[in-house]
Amino acid sequence: MHYLRLSVLCALAVIMRPLDSAATPFTPNWNDMHTKHRWNTIPGKWESIGQPPDGTTIDLRIALKPHREHALTDAIYEVSNPKHPKYGAYLSKEQVAKLVAPHPYTLNLVEAWLGHHGVPTSNVSTSHGGNWLTVTGMPVSKANGLLGASYQLYRYAGTNETILRTVGYALPAALHVHVQTVAPTTYFGSPLTLRKRLRGHRGRAAAALSARDDIVTPAILRSIYNSVTYQPAATEQNMIGVAGFLGEYVGDDDLEGFMRLYRSDANDATFLVIDINDSGYDPNKPGDEANLNMQYTQGIAWPTPHVFYSIGGVPGNFPPDSFTPASNDEPYLQWLDAMMRFEDVPQTITTSYGGEEQIFPPDYAKSLCELFKQLGARGVSILFASGDEGVGDGDCKKNDGSGVVQFQPVFPATCPWVTSVGGTMEYPEVAVPLSSGGFSNVFARPVYQADAVLGFFQQLGNQYSGLYNASSRGFPDVSAQAFGFVIILNDDVEIMEGTSCSTPVVAGLISLLNDYQLSKNRPVLGFLNPWLYGIASQGFNDITSGSNPGCNTDGFSAVPGWDPVTGLGTPDFQRLLDRLPIPIPVPTN
Known part of the structure; x- marks a missing residue:
C-alpha cells in the first residue's frame, strides 16, 4: 500500500492582495x-x-x-439544471471569484x-x-x-x-x-462524526462475518444498487474526495486488507493525502470514521482515484503560556478556505461530519453554505451525512433559553447547496430509525424541491405542527444502507452504523456516474439536486416504511415520494445511467 502526501498550509502557496487604500467618502x-x-x-x-x-x-x-447578491445563485442554477442551455458549463475558480466579489x-x-x-x-x-x-x-x-x-x-x-x-x-x-x-466569534461547536460503533471482532473472523446476513459489504451494496457490471473508463479524468476531521486518519494496511477481503478485484487501492492546516496526518494511527469512508468509497468506485483531505483544527488544550493565534479551531472554514484556492478539485466529495443546526450562528452557517455553493458552481458534487439522531436527540429544547421544544435539523446537511444522505436498513429496504431528517430553521426551501416537499406535506397533514419549519429546506435528499457495515481497523473487524456509512456509498455511485459522463465527453453532474429532483427522481428506489423517532416522538414516516427520513429513496445505478443529462446543443452561427 502506498500513498502520496501533499502538505497544504492555509498560509502558504496563496497569493493574497492587500486591501486598496482608497478613502471612504x-x-x-x-x-x-x-x-x-x-x-x-x-x-x-x-x-x-x-x-x-x-x-x-x-x-x-x-x-x-457580494456586490451582486444573486449572481452566484443564478449561475449555479444555470449550470446545474439539465434543461438550461448552459448546463455543464461550470465556472472556473476565477469566474466564481468575480461573481462573489x-x-x-x-x-x-x-x-x-x-x-x-x-x-x-x-x-x-x-x-x-x-x-x-x-x-x-x-x-x-x-x-x-x-x-x-x-x-x-x-x-x-x-x-x-x-x-x-x-x-x-x-x-x-x-x-x-x-x-x-x-x-471565530460565537461558533462554539466542532464537527462531530455522524456514526456509531456497534461491536468489535477480531480480524481473523472477517471471512466468517462476510457470510452473515446482518452485515453489509461492498459486494452486497453493489448488488443492491445495481452497479456490479459497471467498469470505470475515465479514471485519468475522474476523482473522488473524502474529507476527514478530528484527527481521523486512514490506515494503509487496513485499506489493503479490506479490499483484499471485500473487493478482491481491486489489487492496488491507493489514495492521495492532502494535509490542510497541519493536521498531523499519521497512517499508523487510523480512525474508524476515516477508514469507513475510504474503504467504502474505494469499495464502490475503485479504480477511480481518491484523495483524502486530512483537516487540522481540532479544539485542544490551550497552553496557558501560549500567544499563538487561536484561529485554527474552525475546521470547516479552514477546509473550505483551502478548497476555494485549489485550481483542481475532485468532482465528487463525501463528508460525514455535522452538528445540530442550532449550535451554528445563522450568519456563520450561511457563510459556510455560500462556500459550498461556490464549489457546486465549479462542478463539484458535495455529499453530507444527514445525521444519526432521527428528528433530534434528547429533549430537543431550543438553545435560546426559551424552553421551547423543536425538532433539531443537522448542518451542513441542511445547506441547500449540498446533497444530504439519509439511511436505510434490511432488504427490502426500510428507513433506519437513526436517519436524521426534517426541515431547516435557517435556510429557505430551494426551488428544486418545492413540489416534492409539498407532496410530503399533503400526506403529513397537521402532525407535529409547530415542531418544525414548514417553509424551509427539507433534508435528506437521498439515502442508502446505513446499518451493519464491516470495516477493518487496526487489522480487526468493526461493525458500524450511521449515515456516515450511507454517504460514502452514494458518493461512490455518483462518482461512477461522473465516470460514465466523462467517458462520453459529457460534463460531470456537479451540483446534484436540480437533476435529482428532476429527471433522476425515477432512478431511485422509493422507501415507504420506517420512521426517524426522536424528541420524544415517533418522528416522520417514510411515505411514497420524497420524505424527511429517506429523501427520494436509494439509488438504482442502472436506472440513473438511463437518466443522465445530455447537454442541449447550442446553435452556432
Whole structure:
C-alpha cells in the first residue's frame, strides 16, 4: 500500500492582495455598535475558564457580502439544471471569484474601520475575489474593542478541549449591510462524526462475518444498487474526495486488507493525502470514521482515484503560556478556505461530519453554505451525512433559553447547496430509525424541491405542527444502507452504523456516474439536486416504511415520494445511467 502526501498550509502557496487604500467618502460613527450575534447563555456544555493570557493573539476571518447578491445563485442554477442551455458549463475558480466579489466601497469601508482601530495594513489580506478578508495576529484585547466582544477561554465539560470564543459580538451600524460574519466569534461547536460503533471482532473472523446476513459489504451494496457490471473508463479524468476531521486518519494496511477481503478485484487501492492546516496526518494511527469512508468509497468506485483531505483544527488544550493565534479551531472554514484556492478539485466529495443546526450562528452557517455553493458552481458534487439522531436527540429544547421544544435539523446537511444522505436498513429496504431528517430553521426551501416537499406535506397533514419549519429546506435528499457495515481497523473487524456509512456509498455511485459522463465527453453532474429532483427522481428506489423517532416522538414516516427520513429513496445505478443529462446543443452561427 502506498500513498502520496501533499502538505497544504492555509498560509502558504496563496497569493493574497492587500486591501486598496482608497478613502471612504465619509467617516461613519465607528462607536455606533449594533449586535451581530449573541447567545443568551454559554452554548451547550461549554464552560468559561477565564481570560486568555496577556499577549494572546487571534486571526480573524471576515466574510463580506457580494456586490451582486444573486449572481452566484443564478449561475449555479444555470449550470446545474439539465434543461438550461448552459448546463455543464461550470465556472472556473476565477469566474466564481468575480461573481462573489464585494463592491469596492465595501472593501474601502472595512479598511477604514480596521484602520480606525490601528490594524496594520500588512496584517490584512483578501482572498476569493475579496469575498473573505483575513486579519492575522490581532491581540485579543484589540479584537474585543473591534468587535464589542469579550473573548474568553471555554472548556467542554468533562474534557480538556478548550477554545477561544465570545458569547456575543457587534459591528458598527454602517458595516451590517457589508459584513456577513466574523470568525471565530460565537461558533462554539466542532464537527462531530455522524456514526456509531456497534461491536468489535477480531480480524481473523472477517471471512466468517462476510457470510452473515446482518452485515453489509461492498459486494452486497453493489448488488443492491445495481452497479456490479459497471467498469470505470475515465479514471485519468475522474476523482473522488473524502474529507476527514478530528484527527481521523486512514490506515494503509487496513485499506489493503479490506479490499483484499471485500473487493478482491481491486489489487492496488491507493489514495492521495492532502494535509490542510497541519493536521498531523499519521497512517499508523487510523480512525474508524476515516477508514469507513475510504474503504467504502474505494469499495464502490475503485479504480477511480481518491484523495483524502486530512483537516487540522481540532479544539485542544490551550497552553496557558501560549500567544499563538487561536484561529485554527474552525475546521470547516479552514477546509473550505483551502478548497476555494485549489485550481483542481475532485468532482465528487463525501463528508460525514455535522452538528445540530442550532449550535451554528445563522450568519456563520450561511457563510459556510455560500462556500459550498461556490464549489457546486465549479462542478463539484458535495455529499453530507444527514445525521444519526432521527428528528433530534434528547429533549430537543431550543438553545435560546426559551424552553421551547423543536425538532433539531443537522448542518451542513441542511445547506441547500449540498446533497444530504439519509439511511436505510434490511432488504427490502426500510428507513433506519437513526436517519436524521426534517426541515431547516435557517435556510429557505430551494426551488428544486418545492413540489416534492409539498407532496410530503399533503400526506403529513397537521402532525407535529409547530415542531418544525414548514417553509424551509427539507433534508435528506437521498439515502442508502446505513446499518451493519464491516470495516477493518487496526487489522480487526468493526461493525458500524450511521449515515456516515450511507454517504460514502452514494458518493461512490455518483462518482461512477461522473465516470460514465466523462467517458462520453459529457460534463460531470456537479451540483446534484436540480437533476435529482428532476429527471433522476425515477432512478431511485422509493422507501415507504420506517420512521426517524426522536424528541420524544415517533418522528416522520417514510411515505411514497420524497420524505424527511429517506429523501427520494436509494439509488438504482442502472436506472440513473438511463437518466443522465445530455447537454442541449447550442446553435452556432
